[in-house]
Amino acid sequence: xxxxxxxxxxxxxxxxxxxxxxxxxxxxxxMTVLDALIRIKNEVDGRLTFRYSCRSAICGSCSMTINxxxxxxxxxxxxxxxxRHRRITVGPLRHLPVLKDLAVDMGSFWGKVRAVEPxxxxxxxxxxxxxxxxxxxxxxxxxxxxxxxxxxxxxxHEVDKGFLGPAALAKAYRFVADxxxxxxxxxxxxxxxxxxxxxxxCTRCNFCVEVCPKDVQPMEAIIRLRRASIxxxxxxxxxxxxxxxxxxxxxxxxxxxxxxxxxKVIGWSLRxxxxxxxxxxxxxxxxxxxxxxxxxxxGPERVRALLTRRKGM
Amino acid sequence: MLxxxxxxxxxxxxxxxxxxxxxxxxxxxxxxxxxxxxxxSCCGAGVVGEADPDxxxxxxxxxxxxAERLGLDIMTxxxxxxxxxxxxxxxxxxxxxxxxxxxxxxxxxxQTYRGTIQVKHLLWIVVREVGLEKIKGExxxxxxxxKIAPFYGxxxxxPSGDLGFDDPEHPDSLDQVIRxxxxxxxxxxxxxxxxxxxxxxxxxxIALAMNGANLKxxxxxxxxxxxxxxxxxxxxxxxxxxxxxxxxxxSLNLPVLHLPQMLGLAMGVxxxxxxxxRHLVPVDVILKTLSPGGRGKGxxxx
Numbered sequence: 001x002x003x004x005x006x007x008x009x010x011x012x013x014x015x016x017x018x019x020x021x022x023x024x025x026x027x028x029x030x031m032t033v034l035d036a037l038i039r040i041k042n043e044v045d046g047r048l049t050f051r052y053s054c055r056s057a058i059c060g061s062c063s064m065t066i067n068x069x070x071x072x073x074x075x076x077x078x079x080x081x082x083x084r085h086r087r088i089t090v091g092p093l094r095h096l097p098v099l100k101d102l103a104v105d106m107g108s109f110w111g112k113v114r115a116v117e118p119x120x121x122x123x124x125x126x127x128x129x130x131x132x133x134x135x136x137x138x139x140x141x142x143x144x145x146x147x148x149x150x151x152x153x154x155x156x157h158e159v160d161k162g163f164l165g166p167a168a169l170a171k172a173y174r175f176v177a178d179x180x181x182x183x184x185x186x187x188x189x190x191x192x193x194x195x196x197x198x199x200x201x202c203t204r205c206n207f208c209v210e211v212c213p214k215d216v217q218p219m220e221a222i223i224r225l226r227r228a229s230i231x232x233x234x235x236x237x238x239x240x241x242x243x244x245x246x247x248x249x250x251x252x253x254x255x256x257x258x259x260x261x262x263x264k265v266i267g268w269s270l271r272x273x274x275x276x277x278x279x280x281x282x283x284x285x286x287x288x289x290x291x292x293x294x295x296x297x298x299g300p301e302r303v304r305a306l307l308t309r310r311k312g313m
Numbered sequence: 314m315l316x317x318x319x320x321x322x323x324x325x326x327x328x329x330x331x332x333x334x335x336x337x338x339x340x341x342x343x344x345x346x347x348x349x350x351x352x353x354s355c356c357g358a359g360v361v362g363e364a365d366p367d368x369x370x371x372x373x374x375x376x377x378x379x380a381e382r383l384g385l386d387i388m389t390x391x392x393x394x395x396x397x398x399x400x401x402x403x404x405x406x407x408x409x410x411x412x413x414x415x416x417x418x419x420x421x422x423x424q425t426y427r428g429t430i431q432v433k434h435l436l437w438i439v440v441r442e443v444g445l446e447k448i449k450g451e452x453x454x455x456x457x458x459x460k461i462a463p464f465y466g467x468x469x470x471x472p473s474g475d476l477g478f479d480d481p482e483h484p485d486s487l488d489q490v491i492r493x494x495x496x497x498x499x500x501x502x503x504x505x506x507x508x509x510x511x512x513x514x515x516x517x518x519i520a521l522a523m524n525g526a527n528l529k530x531x532x533x534x535x536x537x538x539x540x541x542x543x544x545x546x547x548x549x550x551x552x553x554x555x556x557x558x559x560x561x562x563x564s565l566n567l568p569v570l571h572l573p574q575m576l577g578l579a580m581g582v583x584x585x586x587x588x589x590x591r592h593l594v595p596v597d598v599i600l601k602t603l604s605p606g607g608r609g610k611g612x613x614x615x
Contacts, residue, residue: 068502069482085483155507159522201516203523204359205507206396206471210481223363230364238515246360250372254354256323265514276514279552286591288328288552296326298352302422306375307361307368309421 001027003082005036007048008091010098018098020089027078033090034062034073037102050102057213060147064102065091070149070211093152095161109148112164116172116193121185141174141221143214150208150218162197166208166218169199173221176228190229199225200239241265251307254300259292315442317388317433318380319347320398323355324544325390328552331588332544335573336390336435338586342451343443343576347388350379356397358545359468359511370411371418373401378419378426386431388438390573392543395434396468400475402432434469436542436572437478440486448493453581455495457602459538461575462499462531462567463487464550466543467507481505487542490572494579501534503527508549518560524549525557528565538599540570547571554594568596578603 002024010018023040034052041048052062055074062073067085070093081088096104150166157163164172175181176189193199199222208218230240245264249257262280266272283289290296297303325333340347353376355361362369376398380387389395405412406428416425439448465484473481484505488498506527509520528550531539541547550569558565569592570578577587578599589596 067482084480155509155523156519158506159526160519163519201512201519203507203509203512203516203520205467207467207507210471210473226363227366239512242512242515243360243363246358247364247368250355250357250361255326256355256358258323258328262514279556282593283328283552286593287330288591290327296323297354300354302352302375303354303372305421306371306418307365309368309418313418 001079001082003027003078003088005040006087006089007037007040007102008089009048009101010092011047011100012098018091027082029079031078032074033066033071033076033078033081033088036078036088037073037090048102049100058145060145063093063147063149063152063213065089065094065152070094070153072147072149072213075213093148095152095154095158096148104148106148108161109146109151109165109167112151112168113146113171115164116168116175117189118168118171118175120175120178120181123182123185138174138177140214140216141170141218144170144216144218145214147213149211149213150216153207153211155205155207156201156203160197160201163201164193164197164199166202166222169193169202169225170216170218170221172199173225173228176225187232190225190232190234193225194229194234194237199229200237236267238265241267247307251304252300253295254297254303255295257290257292257295259289315343315345315438316385317345317347317438318383318385319349320353320356320376320380320387320389320394320432321349322389322391322394322544323358324548329544329547329571329591331574331591332390332547332571335571335577335582335587338582339573339577339580340435342580343439343447345388345438345443348383348385350376350387353379356394356401358393359397362397367415367418369397370401370405370415373398374405374412374415374426375419375422375424377402377405377428377430377432378424380430381427386433389432389434390542391545392434392466392469392541393545394468395432396471396476398432400472402428402430403475434478434542436469436486436490439572439576440489445489445493448490448576448579452494452579454579454603456575456579456599457495459496459599459602460499460535461491461496461570462501462534462536462539463491463504464508464527464531464539464541464546464569465505466541466546469542470505487540487572491540491575494575496575499531499534499536501527501530501536503530508543508546510545510549513549513553517556520549521553521557521560524553525561525563525565528554528557528567529561529563532563532565532567536567537602538568538570538596540572540575542572544571551592551594566594568592568594568599570596570599 053059057075357369491498509523513520
């Protein structure tokens, strides 16, 4: 079968903007997108630039955008992509600076991983083994190969390049969940991630979970990081207030009461209240503000019993 | 006749009552009858689970148990509810120990979930069970040459392992329904992205940048309107649209419809019966298209 590969090319020394080029190749059974790129480089255009090394989904260097989604070229079947999309488009990882063609500058990615200090703090009393219970808590984060797919797909990173992002936050969670990390260090680690660009910026869009080639489920790790924060008493950020306030309202009304939810998040801040007030008035005039006194379900007290059950039940 | 247990969720009974109203206005025409689960709670929306994972699963499980007693599968009308409850159902069905643990919590109100029901969004029921031919047959007022941008919302697409309906990279179900009502679906990258709603109260700048970019991309691609199967996306896209426009420095003014509102308009249901007057972004451009002098091929709906 002969297929067309549309590849985004960009050489900053020669091109004013990225452009697409199409190459036609005879495709053999079992061929990966990386195989195709290597053939194009060897047989058609030796200037085509991309990273690869292991060819076995271990090194994470051939992560790129294939048919609109972040994938490892070495484990993406040409035939399956064709069957799924009826086309093959290949571009660099999104929202990272392009160095040339399919190679992006991973500097900001590595900077964020370094920023979460991905190592155990040793207070001199470190136990030799984490123990079975501790390692299970790592929730597969150790499987991360740092390919950057999750960051490229992250919808918050798209609009806020400062966001630490799924890979770094998942890595941070891995150490928060490690039984060998001293309590004080764990608390300091959680504290350092409460501010802007930290764990509460995640919008839970699930893109990172979807694209991760190693099933790390970074968003699940971020959720665990948030839970650990609330449990450790970091409950005054807007994000933590949202989670706790939401749960409390569902415990009280059985369903979410949208009239009271904003007040739970903003607390007693007059400035924030004045910010949300105009929208609240417009919603009220349109009949979109539910009663702050009544539940819309039958028997909300049964939900209350469930969500306020004693711990450990 | 297709019979379902209707799970209304919070928004359709709260800040987007027009979703419930328009759903009830169209399902009879689609051949769907429902029994509303009036004692169902919030699904947790992924938020309760951040603090209390077992409690959140139990919220879904008690709803499943209610439908199971009726012998009916559940119909959702909210993309977020679909994602959360679909995921919960998959976990409970595939992990007997978890099901047992969650059932212990349901014992607080004497309920048990046996793991026998399915959870399906109205969109999926329309495409796979009602059928697009029926939609075409019921469509009296073709939506003319209106260009409608589908906005799927995260939870009805991802993680695809929990959902298994649309291709998460290349979804088509909502596009198919837009075609069936006579309109033209607008293709744009933002249709599978996030509306920012989950963080809009505490991180408004980020959420508005996300929301505004999607709306602008749809508008630049020629959209006259947008349609979504998720009321939380609707709140972000409609209620916050003016603020999103200011944030990104663009005039948006793009009406956003709930899925059953689009179906209702195409079927000739009067606009007021679909709650269109409750939107913050006026829907005039759509109603004008449907009027006798408009671009539409059919008669006016209002």
